[in-house]
Amino acid sequence: MEDPRRVLVTGAASGIGLAIARGFARQGHAVLLADRDARVHEVARELGAKAHVVDLADSAATVALARAAEAALGGCDILVNNAGVSPKRNGLPPTPLEVPVEEWDLVLRINLTAPFLLCRELLPGMLKQRFGRIVNIASRAGRTFVGPAATHYAASKAGVIGMTRHLAGLYAAQGVTVNAIAPGRIETPLSSTSSAAVLDAAVAAIPAHRLGTADEIADAALFLASPGAGYVTGVCLDVNGGVFMG
Numbered sequence: 001m002e003d004p005r006r007v008l009v010t011g012a013a014s015g016i017g018l019a020i021a022r023g024f025a026r027q028g029h030a031v032l033l034a035d036r037d038a039r040v041h042e043v044a045r046e047l048g049a050k051a052h053v054v055d056l057a058d059s060a061a062t063v064a065l066a067r068a069a070e071a072a073l074g075g076c077d078i079l080v081n082n083a084g085v086s087p088k089r090n091g092l093p094p095t096p097l098e099v100p101v102e103e104w105d106l107v108l109r110i111n112l113t114a115p116f117l118l119c120r121e122l123l124p125g126m127l128k129q130r131f132g133r134i135v136n137i138a139s140r141a142g143r144t145f146v147g148p149a150a151t152h153y154a155a156s157k158a159g160v161i162g163m164t165r166h167l168a169g170l171y172a173a174q175g176v177t178v179n180a181i182a183p184g185r186i187e188t189p190l191s192s193t194s195s196a197a198v199l200d201a202a203v204a205a206i207p208a209h210r211l212g213t214a215d216e217i218a219d220a221a222l223f224l225a226s227p228g229a230g231y232v233t234g235v236c237l238d239v240n241g242g243v244f245m246g
């Protein structure tokens with residue numbers, strides 16, 4: 001059993017975030033699940049973990065989440081920035097020509113600004129103790145052109161990857177690693193907002209001929225957060241069944 005760590009996972013009420021939180025809880029770590037969905041309380045109870053309801057579109061509430069995590073867990077060793085949104089119109093991504101600036105801002109606030117704020121707020125504690133692990137959930141759409149993703153979503157996820165590299169370089173000498181995961185198509189409530197035609201086309205193009213599972217992303221996150229990954233920093237790990245090989 002590894003040393004128990006104190007872990008904050010955002011977007012942990014469902015999908016990939018829930019699988020990641022479950023994985024850490026099973027390993028015996030203390031976990032705080034954050035989500036805007038109040039069902040996060042019930043989920044956390046089942047895992048023997050703690051919960052915090054927050055709207056990550058709200059910067060002040062996001063900063064308050066960092067303080068709440070430190071208070072609830074007694075500090076934070078591992079931060080997983082997982083929460084994300086991908087607005088659709090009838091199962092299809094909006095074209096760039098139909099995205100109002102309010103929607104652009106909202107996607108960037110949730111997918112990129114909130115992860116930045118949580119890094120900004122929790123890094124000082126990690127640097128002080130000379131240990132920290134940050135795992136940012138990006139997307140294949142931040143790595144290459146993905147037709148069924150929207151422009152704001154792709155831009156936000158490319159931003160997450162750039163932020164990951166920059167923070168990794170700054171803090172590598174101080175015991176803090178910062179990495180990203182770029183999932184391909186994963187079976188979750190978010191991916192099921194795509195139309196059946198979009199999903200069928202996606203599966204046909206994946207060399208593995210199937211969607212990925214949330215547990216497969218959780219396994220990657222657990223590895224990047226583990227003591228054995230101490231020399232891995234600044235990477236963006238593609239977990240996509242072979243559909244994009246960076």
Ligand SMILES: NC(=O)c1ccc[n+]([C@@H]2O[C@H](COP(=O)([O-])OP(=O)(O)OC[C@H]3O[C@@H](n4cnc5c(N)ncnc54)[C@H](O)[C@@H]3O)[C@@H](O)[C@H]2O)c1
Nearest residue numbers: 011014015016036055056057083084139185186188190191
């Ligand atoms: N599912 C996929 O195919 C896929 C592919 C690539 C990347 N991703 C990324 O993985 C991450 C998780 O996606 P998922 O598929 O599990 O989605 P999901 O919709 O199942 O879960 C996302 C969770 O984030 C929460 N959330 C959304 N907006 C929030 C906000 N403003 N404040 C607090 N919580 C908020 C939701 O309530 C939900 O519980 C996202 O960042 C997504 O972009 C998913």
